[in-house]
Amino acid sequence: GVGRKTANIILARAFGRNTLGVDVHVHRISNRLGLVKTKKPEETEQKLVEIVPPRYLKELNLAFVAFGQTVCLPRNPKCEECPLNQICRRVGVKKPCGECRH
Known part of the structure; x- marks a missing residue:
């Protein structure tokens, strides 16, 4: 069957609906930036909505x-290239990077 993420992506791209398909990237970045504090993509979707x-x-x-x-990679994020460097909370980023504010 079609899961929630896939259904939301189809609704958004094919039908122009304002839906949010939360994949690993959306989940990771939302948490890393501190927009949400969730464990599962479904929880991330609910909070972002x-x-x-x-x-x-x-x-x-x-x-x-x-x-x-391209930038906010799971293992080696390119913090020095990130336009959100000054506001990112870096939740889950283990290694310090050159221009991090921490």
Whole structure:
């Protein structure tokens, strides 16, 4: 069957609906930035839907996926290249990076 994430992505991309498909990137970045404090993608979706205006959900998903694939990597995030460096809480980032505020 089709899971919630896949259904939300199809609704957003194919039908223009303002839905949020929370994948590993969206989940990781939302927690790393400190937007949410969740353990599961389903919890992340629920919390983000509460704090993000509906008109931005689709764009948030696309932006966080691309950002998670290029800059905010799971194991070796490129903090020095990150435009959010000054506001990121770096939840789960184990190694210090050159320009981190910590």
